[in-house]
Amino acid sequence: MLNRRTLRTKIMQSLFSFEQCKEANYQLALDQLEDFFQPDLNSMEVQDKELLKNQRKLSKNTIEKYFHSGTIPTTADERVDKAVADAILVYNNRVAKDFSFFKKNMISEVDRINDYYRSVLNLIIQFAELAAEEKKLNFNNFIYLPWISAFRDHSELFGKTSKGSVNWNGKADQVKDWFLSIVKTDEEFLIFCQLQKPSFEDQKSIIKHVVRKLILGKTGINDYFEQEDIRWAEDKDIIKSLVDKTIKSLTEENKTIQLEKISLDWEDDKFFMDKLFEKTISLESAHKELIANNTKNWEVERLPLTDRITLEMAIAELINFPNIPVKVSINEYIELSKHYSTPKSSQFINGILDVMAKELMAKGVVKKSGRGLIDNK
Numbered sequence: 001m002l003n004r005r006t007l008r009t010k011i012m013q014s015l016f017s018f019e020q021c022k023e024a025n026y027q028l029a030l031d032q033l034e035d036f037f038q039p040d041l042n043s044m045e046v047q048d049k050e051l052l053k054n055q056r057k058l059s060k061n062t063i064e065k066y067f068h069s070g071t072i073p074t075t076a077d078e079r080v081d082k083a084v085a086d087a088i089l090v091y092n093n094r095v096a097k098d099f100s101f102f103k104k105n106m107i108s109e110v111d112r113i114n115d116y117y118r119s120v121l122n123l124i125i126q127f128a129e130l131a132a133e134e135k136k137l138n139f140n141n142f143i144y145l146p147w148i149s150a151f152r153d154h155s156e157l158f159g160k161t162s163k164g165s166v167n168w169n170g171k172a173d174q175v176k177d178w179f180l181s182i183v184k185t186d187e188e189f190l191i192f193c194q195l196q197k198p199s200f201e202d203q204k205s206i207i208k209h210v211v212r213k214l215i216l217g218k219t220g221i222n223d224y225f226e227q228e229d230i231r232w233a234e235d236k237d238i239i240k241s242l243v244d245k246t247i248k249s250l251t252e253e254n255k256t257i258q259l260e261k262i263s264l265d266w267e268d269d270k271f272f273m274d275k276l277f278e279k280t281i282s283l284e285s286a287h288k289e290l291i292a293n294n295t296k297n298w299e300v301e302r303l304p305l306t307d308r309i310t311l312e313m314a315i316a317e318l319i320n321f322p323n324i325p326v327k328v329s330i331n332e333y334i335e336l337s338k339h340y341s342t343p344k345s346s347q348f349i350n351g352i353l354d355v356m357a358k359e360l361m362a363k364g365v366v367k368k369s370g371r372g373l374i375d376n377k
Contacts, residue, residue: 002110002238002263004272008313008332009234011277012340014106015309018281021098026067028094029087033059036083059084103277107270113235114262116225117242118157119167120215123175125151126168127210130179137184141193147207150250150257157259174224182219183210200252211243238262272321279316280309287315290359294352306341307349314353318360322369326357 037056039047059080066072066088074081128148131139142148151157168175183189192198192206215221216236226232242260249258263269291311295303303311314333318326330353337345360366 001242001260002113002269005332005335006234006238007110007269007273008276008336009340010106010109010231011273011280012306012309012313012336013231014102014277015280015313016305018098018102019305019309021102022095025091025094025098029063029091030060032087032090033063033083036087055080055083059087063087099281103274106273106277109231110262110269110273112229113238116229116235117239117260117262120211120239120243121151121157121246122167123215123221124148124207124210126175127179127183130176131183134184137193139193141195141198141203142189142206145203145207146255147203147247147250147257150255154257154259157257178219178221182214182221186214189214204247207247208244211247212240216240216243275320276313276317279320280313283312283316287319288312290315290356291352294355294359304342304345307337307345310337310341310345310349311352311356314349315356315360318357318366322367325368326361326366330354330357 034056037052037059039049039052055077058075058077062073062075062080062084066084072085072088125148128143128145132143188209189206192202195202198206213219216225216239222236225236229235242262245260246257250256291303291308310333314329317324317329317333321329330350333353334346334350337349341349357366
């Protein structure tokens with residue numbers, strides 16, 4: 001099941017990608033100005049190359065001032081002003097488009113975890129059907145596992161896996177190749193299939209083995225998922241946990257399964273993701289200056305991007321989520337920095353956040369209520 005740490009990770013990854021796109025869009029704006037003030041080789045008029053050179057330089061200086069101040073300065077050259085205004089308009093349109101994309105994609109990535117979870121369960125069914133087609137070897141112990149029947153009989157799982165990205169339609173050859181090269185040749189799988197009367201624990205062990213070692217282990221199946229999902233490294237652990245709980249839900253007395261919910265309250269989680277994503281991007285300049293003032297000789301722009309995003313996310317969360325205790329937020333972003341930044345970043349983040357949190361609380365900017373208020377006394 002998803003937790004807030006996973007959600008913060010997804011948000012940070014989206015913010016990182018968004019910031020990289022912003023930098024690329026900035027370079028495109030500079031390139032646009034560079035191209036605009038190049039000599040027109042098709043013109044019959046004499047080109048003033050020195051003037052064009054000066055206009056290129058002036059236009060780039062002007063747009064750089066805009067990105068530092070947020071306002072468009074005017075010059076004595078109307079042509080420069082028009083070119084800069086056009087470049088800024090194109091830049092802002094690109095950034096707005098990227099913002100919309102990454103905000104939606106962030107949510108879609110979480111939805112895809114649920115799809116992959118169901119696709120793993122469906123893959124087990126596919127393997128059982130292929131095992132039933134075998135003529136030389138007897139795979140009945142696997143074919144008639146109670147989990148196989150439970151997966152097939154579950155109306156919600158069947159409905160979800162019969163269409164969309166969670167089924168294996170159109171990939172029959174790929175699935176068959178996996179069965180022949182990975183499942184059918186696995187020693188533990190073959191030993192189980194030869195047992196005379198496998199116990200319930202034997203059955204549970206083999207279904208877990210198929211999932212953990214053959215599907216999600218170091219095999220070609222895992223490689224396939226890794227190619228499909230750019231975030232597979234962290235998503236796999238969530239999927240493994242969901243499948244494990246699903247397997248555990250079937251007992252000797254109750255031969256049905258319970259599908260796991262990826263979130264207890266997905267609407268609330270989506271609200272958290274959307275709000276934190278938006279508030280981090282729109283963080284006030286005064287709060288960014290707070291980071292700069294507390295990073296000693298480091299300017300915010302010179303910080304590693306992951307560190308800067310981590311700090312900005314932390315401040316946005318401290319300010320905008322009154323029910324999350326300060327200590328919880330700080331600890332979460334320290335953990336985030338351990339996994340996604342430089343080796344020394346966690347100590348750096350810890351020290352900076354502690355100082356900034358106290359300063360924000362002293363100014364009354366951070367106001368906690370309920371459990372958060374109690375935790376931060």
